[in-house]
Amino acid sequence: MVGSPRPSTDSRPRVWLNLDIAQNGLGTAACGPGVLPAYQLIASNRRLELEITSS
Template sequence: MNRPGAWSYGRDVQAAVRWTGEGLAAARHTTCLTPRDQVYVNLDVAQHGVGSGACGPRVQPRYDLVAQPVSLTLGFRTC
């Protein structure tokens, strides 16, 4: 991934950026984004994966990912 101000973990996962999700959705190009003083961290607790109906059949009901509130605990340490 080669986006200014973005941090990548794994395969093109955008995790920490200097713009809001709303700003990213509204921008036609990444060059239109204005970095903010804050850093916004976006974490995916789960991902639907292949078979989500985007390219092929939907997943079986038992594997369907339903959005719901979650709680998670994060820890930080210096490297």
């Protein structure tokens, strides 16, 4: 089997969480208009705090 994964010594499930703190429309505007000026995302420093606990 091509690209078969190596066995892991860690039996815990793995979870990847990707969060966007802001989003400027969808797509690339390759076949339509871009984001309207009123909804454009202006680059700025932002802060996101997240706490994950187990129950």
